[in-house]
Amino acid sequence: MSDTVGIPWDRYALIADLSQRLVGISPQFGKTALIKLVFLLQEVYGVDCGYDFELHSYGPFTSTLLNDLDLARGLGAVSVDQVGYGYQIKPAAQTDAVRDRATAFMTKPRTTHALDSLIGLYGKLSARDLELRATIVFVERDMRRKGESATSEALRTCVGELKPKFSAEEIMRAIVELDKREHIRMAS
Amino acid sequence: MENMFEIRDPVHGFIRLNEWEREIINHQVFQRLRRIRQLGMTDMVYPGAAHTRFEHSLGVMHIATRMFDHIQRRRERFLQDELSYDDAGLKRDRVLVRLAALLHDVGHGPFSHAAEELMDTNPQTGRPYKHEDYSAAVIRFLMKDVIRDHKFNENYHITADEIADFLNQQRSAGRSLIWKDLVSSQLDADRADYLLRDSHHIGVAYGRYDLERLLNTLTIAIDEETTSPTLAVEDDGVHAVEALIIARYMMFTQVYFHRTRRAYDRHATLAIKELLRKHQAGSLPNPDVFPPPTSLKNIEAYLTWDDWRVQGMICSGLAGDHGDRLLNRDHYRCVYETPEQPRPADADLMQQIQQRLGTMPWFLDTAEKSWYKFEKADEIEVLLRPGLADETLVPLGIQSAVVHGLKAVNQSRVYVTVGDRPLALSRVIELRDGQ
Numbered sequence: 164m165s166d167t168v169g170i171p172w173d174r175y176a177l178i179a180d181l182s183q184r185l186v187g188i189s190p191q192f193g194k195t196a197l198i199k200l201v202f203l204l205q206e207v208y209g210v211d212c213g214y215d216f217e218l219h220s221y222g223p224f225t226s227t228l229l230n231d232l233d234l235a236r237g238l239g240a241v242s243v244d245q246v247g248y249g250y251q252i253k254p255a256a257q258t259d260a261v262r263d264r265a266t267a268f269m270t271k272p273r274t275t276h277a278l279d280s281l282i283g284l285y286g287k288l289s290a291r292d293l294e295l296r297a298t299i300v301f302v303e304r305d306m307r308r309k310g311e312s313a314t315s316e317a318l319r320t321c322v323g324e325l326k327p328k329f330s331a332e333e334i335m336r337a338i339v340e341l342d343k344r345e346h347i348r349m350a351s
Numbered sequence: 352m353e354n355m356f357e358i359r360d361p362v363h364g365f366i367r368l369n370e371w372e373r374e375i376i377n378h379q380v381f382q383r384l385r386r387i388r389q390l391g392m393t394d395m396v397y398p399g400a401a402h403t404r405f406e407h408s409l410g411v412m413h414i415a416t417r418m419f420d421h422i423q424r425r426r427e428r429f430l431q432d433e434l435s436y437d438d439a440g441l442k443r444d445r446v447l448v449r450l451a452a453l454l455h456d457v458g459h460g461p462f463s464h465a466a467e468e469l470m471d472t473n474p475q476t477g478r479p480y481k482h483e484d485y486s487a488a489v490i491r492f493l494m495k496d497v498i499r500d501h502k503f504n505e506n507y508h509i510t511a512d513e514i515a516d517f518l519n520q521q522r523s524a525g526r527s528l529i530w531k532d533l534v535s536s537q538l539d540a541d542r543a544d545y546l547l548r549d550s551h552h553i554g555v556a557y558g559r560y561d562l563e564r565l566l567n568t569l570t571i572a573i574d575e576e577t578t579s580p581t582l583a584v585e586d587d588g589v590h591a592v593e594a595l596i597i598a599r600y601m602m603f604t605q606v607y608f609h610r611t612r613r614a615y616d617r618h619a620t621l622a623i624k625e626l627l628r629k630h631q632a633g634s635l636p637n638p639d640v641f642p643p644p645t646s647l648k649n650i651e652a653y654l655t656w657d658d659w660r661v662q663g664m665i666c667s668g669l670a671g672d673h674g675d676r677l678l679n680r681d682h683y684r685c686v687y688e689t690p691e692q693p694r695p696a697d698a699d700l701m702q703q704i705q706q707r708l709g710t711m712p713w714f715l716d717t718a719e720k721s722w723y724k725f726e727k728a729d730e731i732e733v734l735l736r737p738g739l740a741d742e743t744l745v746p747l748g749i750q751s752a753v754v755h756g757l758k759a760v761n762q763s764r765v766y767v768t769v770g771d772r773p774l775a776l777s778r779v780i781e782l783r784d785g786q
Contacts, residue, residue, distance in 0.1 A: 170698045170761065171719065194730060194746075195577055215478060218522055219536075220529040221579035226537065229730055233759040237692045248745045249576060264695065294577045302522045308475060324525040327434060328578035 174212060174231045176265035177201070179240040179258045184278065186254065188286040193250045195221075198228055199293035203285060206300050207346045208277035218305075220325065222298040235261065284344065295329055295337050298322055303347040312350040315342070353503070358409060362547050366413045371503040372453065376409075378497050380457055380489055384408055386657040390549060390606075391462035392615035395680060397553040397606065404456045404463065407548055414562070415452035415533045415540035419445050421566050422582070429571060434526060434580060443507050448530045450498065450509065451517045455534055455541065457494075458485025460641060460653070461661045465619035469627060471643040480644055485653060487515035488644035493651075529571070532582045538569075538592065538731050546598050549606065557601035560594035572734045574744050583732035583744055592731060593753045600757060604691075613716045614682040614766055621673035623656075626664050683714065683766035686775040691718075691760045700786060701763055707778045711771045717763040 181200060185192040202223045205212045216223040232252070236243050239257030243250050262269055269275070285293060302321050306313040319334050326334070341347045356373050357365040368376065375381060384405040393400035423430065423441055430436040436444075459482050460466025470480040490498075495511040498504070517524045517531060524531070533540055543562060550558030568588025574581045584592050606612070624639055631638035641656065642649035665674040676682060687704050689697040705715065731747040748755050767775040 170693065170717075170763070193576075211477065213478075215476065215481075217535075218528065219531060221574065221577055221581060226730075230759045234692065234761050237758055238695065245749050248743060248749065250746070250748075260695070290576045291578055294579065305522055321522055321525075325522060325528065326579065327526070328573065328580075 171213065171231065172261070172264040173268040174214075174228075175235040175238060175240050176262045176269050177204075177212060178232055178235045178252070179254070179261045180269060180278065181282075182241045182252050182254045183258060184282050185286055188282060190287070190289055191246060191249065192252050193246075193290060194229060194232065194252070195290035196288075196293055197232065197252060198224060199290070199297040200281060200285060201228055202297045203293075203300065203346075204277060204281050206304060208281060210274055210277045216301070218298075218301055218325075222294040222326075223301045292337075295322075295326065295334065296341060298326060299334070299337055299341055300347060303341075303349075307348065313348070314350050315339070318347075318349070360406060360410060360413070362410055362544070362551055363413050366409050369503060371501040372412075372449070374501060375450070375453065375494070375497055378494060380493050380654065381405075381408070381454070383654060383657055384456065384459070386659045387456075387459050387461065387463060388658055389463060389545070390553075391465045392619050392677065393553070393606070393609075393612050395615045395682070396609055396612045397555075399552045399554050400549070402548060402552045404459055407544060408453055408456050410544035410548055411455060411534070411540045412449050412453040413540075414543045414566075415448050416445070417566050418533050418540055418543075418569055419448050419530065421569050422571050425569075426571050433573060434529070439506075443509070444527050444530055446507050447509055447514065447517060447527055448533055451514050452534050452540055454490055454494070454514060455486060455518055456482070457489045458482045458487070458644070460485070461623060461656050461658050462616075462619045465616045466623060466641070466656070468620045469624055469640045471637060471640045473643070483518060485644045485650070487519040488650050489654065490515045490518070492647045493654075529580050529582070536582070538582065538584070538595075542599065543595070546595070546602055549602065550598075553606060555602075555606065557605050558598045560598045561591045564588060564591040565595060570734050570737060572732070572737075572742060572744050574732065581732050581744060583734045584747075585734050585737045586750070589733055589747070589751055592733075592747060593751050596754055596757065603760065608718060608760070608762070610685045610688070610764060611682060613764070614685070615677065617714055617716060617766070618673040618676050618682060622665060622670035622677055623661055625671035625674065626661060626669060629669065681769065683712075683768055684772050685764045685766050686772060687779045688764040689762055691762045692758050693761060693763065696786065698763075700782060701765065703782050704765055704779055707782060708765070708767065708775060711767055711775065713765055713767045713771075713775070715763060715765050718760045719763075 181197065182192065189196055199222065201212055201214065202216050204210050205214060214225045214228055216225050235241050238261055239255050240261035241258065242253050242255040244253065299318065299322055303313050303318055315338050318338055319331060322334050323331060342349050353369050356368045360366045385403050387404045389402050389404055389407050390400045430441065467482055473480050490511050498509065498511045498514065517527060535541065546558035547562065550556060565588060568585040568591060570583050570585050571580055572583050627640065628638050635642060642652050644650055664670055665677055689701055732744040733747050733750045734742055734744055736742045
């Protein structure tokens with residue numbers, strides 16, 4: 164009978180790695196930014212991190228990732244500090260040691276290239292901007308899965324219903340940006 | 352004047368229903384929940400745990416409605432101004448929430464979560480289907496008429512697809528998704544009900560908390576960081592939420608993740624697997640798992656599996672070694688467990704132990720794989736200065752030292768047969784002392 168030891172080192176290592184990579188880049192690498200960046204990594208870059216994201220009014224979400232963050236913090240892979248009314252995730256004493264537990268995953272060219280691109284394109288964005296982009300990607304994938312025509316207008320309308328505090332122009336700008344990067348595929 | 356009906360519930364007193372809801376409850380798909388026990392084989396440890404998904408589903412509908420009503424009463428202006436709700440919109444979403452809460456568990460398999468390890472892989476995600484996918488499919492394929500055709504639906508035009516989308520977090524639910532957190536989140540009616548209900552039936556006090564206080568402080572506000580509308584508790588409800596989270600921690604450690612209970616979950620899973628293999632051989636590409644929730648035929652086949660059928664087959668000796676173990680209360684015994692928050696060295700030891708068990712039969716159980724996880728839930732939002740111009744949302748983990756101090760649990764355990772236990776224990780001791 165075989166089974167694994169039950170500790171998802173790949174996922175803890177990913178959190179540790181992001182905390183290192185985002186130092187001096189992210190305006191505040193907190194819990195929302197972590198969730199949306201990992202969602203983009205999994206959906207846009209196709210790196211299977213093992214999370215099942217669900218759509219909430221606050222965009223794609225999985226509580227498993229926050230659970231992993233807490234466990235990674237317990238291992239000393241990251242620190243999670245209070246900053247104002249939010250959190251900041253930073254590297255800690257065991258960041259490298261935890262990363263080393265998942266060398267096979269973290270050094271795979273597909274993972275490293277994806278992380279480089281993710282940080283370069285999305286690392287500087289605020290939690291609010293990341294949430295909008297992650298929601299657009301979620302909706303576009305869902306439309307395609309259902310065989311619906313994901314035109315920019317249909318996508319804007321749908322995202323606008325889910326995120327009433329974003330203006331139509333702002334949503335459209337983000338759609339165009341994602342389309343140019345080929346991170347979503349618009350129907351003509 | 353619509354006729355109302357009442358069902359006596361051991362936790363909430365009388366639960367009120369209208370004719371439409373009564374018809375849905377009388378549907379055979381919902382009645383099946385009388386044959387799905389809420390806590391699987393937990394009665395092997397706590398004999399009182401014989402309650403079913405049927406009564407839990409009624410309880411979730413009851414609490415979700417009360418949550419909705421409290422939020423509406425306290426934040427009607429906010430709902431109108433920020434989310435453009437009018438009376439008709441709120442009435443309609445209230446009905447949607449009630450039906451979704453009522454039906455959220457219709458897709459559970461036999462012995463509840465024990466069946467969840469036997470679900471096929473979803474080719475779209477590469478991961479196994481979940482009972483929520485089955486609930487959505489059951490509603491879509493089998494409950495269309497009973498939902499659509501009732502006269503009470505003439506003002507709402509709610510469809511089975513809409514309820515399934517709401518439960519499955521589909522974007523077509525649109526604005527109504529804000530209420531989804533009432534059915535599925537860290538602060539939802541599901542947990543609010545099962546903690547009280549499981550405690551009541553099992554006869555423990557661990558899961559009790561102040562539901563009335565919690566309801567009275569539920570609210571909705573805009574999260575400034577992301578500008579999303581978010582369910583929250585007002586600041587004077589922090590202690591009620593702390594009590595709920597501690598109740599979850601206690602129930603997890605003392606009941607849901609109890610070492611013997613978890614062994615029986617595993618035996619139940621392996622017994623059902625044996626039955627599926629025998630019954631479905633030649634008819635499905637993967638006979639070891641339930642048919643995927645992708646067609647009416649599959650869903651009808653899936654729903655024939657319930658606790659009664661499985662227990663009958665176990666009694667007839669058809670469920671192999673693990674079925675016999677359930678029949679004779681002869682479970683595998685735990686020979687090693689890591690701390691609740693294992694260090695890397697604990698994980699290494701666990702790996703070495705598994706290697707040293709060699710050819711003896713064993714299984715591993717982890718909190719990571721447990722369907723009732725303990726997560727800290729410090730992302731629940733607290734609304735400071737509610738109703739004032741400078742009201743602000745703050746994560747509970749910042750507002751509450753109690754929640755901040757809690758840690759998520761990721762314990763692992765390894766089990767062997769009673770006969771192999773002495774040898775396995777000697778190997779564990781040898782390895783532990785050698786560290």
